[in-house]
Amino acid sequence: MKKNIAIIMGGYSSEYDISIKSGNVVHKFLDNSKFNAYRIIISKEKWVYVDLENNESPIDKSDFSVTVEGKKIRFDCVFNAIHGTPGEDGLIQAYFELLGLPHTSCNHYQSALTFNKRDLLSSLKPYGIPCAQSYYVNAGDHIDERAIIDKVGLPCFVKANRAGSSYGISKVYKQEDLTAAIANAFTEDDEVIIESFLDGTEVSVGVITYQNEIKVLPITEIVSENDFFDYEAKYLGQSQEITPAMITKPQEKAVTDLAEFIYRTLRLKGYTRSEFIFMDDTPYLLEVNTTPGLTEESILPQQAAAAGIDLKTLFSSAIEEALR
Numbered sequence: 001m002k003k004n005i006a007i008i009m010g011g012y013s014s015e016y017d018i019s020i021k022s023g024n025v026v027h028k029f030l031d032n033s034k035f036n037a038y039r040i041i042i043s044k045e046k047w048v049y050v051d052l053e054n055n056e057s058p059i060d061k062s063d064f065s066v067t068v069e070g071k072k073i074r075f076d077c078v079f080n081a082i083h084g085t086p087g088e089d090g091l092i093q094a095y096f097e098l099l100g101l102p103h104t105s106c107n108h109y110q111s112a113l114t115f116n117k118r119d120l121l122s123s124l125k126p127y128g129i130p131c132a133q134s135y136y137v138n139a140g141d142h143i144d145e146r147a148i149i150d151k152v153g154l155p156c157f158v159k160a161n162r163a164g165s166s167y168g169i170s171k172v173y174k175q176e177d178l179t180a181a182i183a184n185a186f187t188e189d190d191e192v193i194i195e196s197f198l199d200g201t202e203v204s205v206g207v208i209t210y211q212n213e214i215k216v217l218p219i220t221e222i223v224s225e226n227d228f229f230d231y232e233a234k235y236l237g238q239s240q241e242i243t244p245a246m247i248t249k250p251q252e253k254a255v256t257d258l259a260e261f262i263y264r265t266l267r268l269k270g271y272t273r274s275e276f277i278f279m280d281d282t283p284y285l286l287e288v289n290t291t292p293g294l295t296e297e298s299i300l301p302q303q304a305a306a307a308g309i310d311l312k313t314l315f316s317s318a319i320e321e322a323l324r
Helices: 017-028 089-097 108-115 117-127 147-151 175-186 231-235 247-266 298-308 310-324
Strands: 003-010 035-043 047-050 056-060 064-069 072-073 077-080 134-138 156-160 170-171 191-198 201-210 211-216 219-225 239-242 271-279 282-289
Touching: 003 017, 003 310, 017 035, 017 134, 017 298, 017 310, 035 170, 047 201, 064 201, 077 310, 108 117, 108 282, 117 134, 117 282, 134 147, 134 211, 134 271, 147 156, 147 175, 156 175, 175 191, 201 247, 201 298, 201 310, 211 247, 231 247, 247 271, 271 298, 298 310
Parallel strands: 003 035, 003 077
Antiparallel strands: 035 047, 047 056, 056 064, 064 072, 134 191, 156 170, 156 191, 201 211, 201 219, 201 271, 219 239, 271 282
């Protein structure tokens, strides 16, 4: 009997539209010989199942079911395609875990930890994982520009602590631009992380659980046409994403081993994509994404294709692993 799969998409953050695109790609390529796929759009205003004619049916949040034409539909598994809150920060994972409903993403603690850049880097620091110098600012704090620059230097990156897709991020070259950059980051989150600039080769490493084993996918090198890998570079074609990356064998081994170590150490599952910058042959960790983009142009599907895994197989595997 085919399994009922809820593909959740949307969310509460600026990444809503990107998540809708990811969710629709999952719906398009999900193996309909194995699964009945249901598009579930989650927003602050409503949680609804949307059929192919765009008719909406409300989700019963008490058990995450939906009634269509008088028939109550329960789901066997949730495919999580929500970027940002509540799908990438642990909130919806905790809800599904309370309901006992399998889902394709990390568990709630790991999702919350990785989504919080400051906490992620702090938790990995005892393992000696290299990362940029950083300085933290919360909403309402006094901003000591001199102290910030003394610690991280210029140029530096100002980032919203809990946001994705490069929302709320600025590269700052001059002290007088620092306060405006922090204000911009505060539009996405009330916590900010300011990091030193690492001048090196940027790579993205996908690590997934596939056929009951942890698998590191071919590495992608990111060459942005802009000043850094910002929103336009990620989504509007203003970058080159080269898979496999044009890096040396020692670099490839170093970053592959480190990405797998992080996945195992944090006890991650499902799909992840970690970002690094090489300083000589040493990979410095930038962040870990536990709900990466899943459009046909997104980095992780590109990496899977380079590994000989098509989207139908990739998506089926995620559900099979969750059900396992």
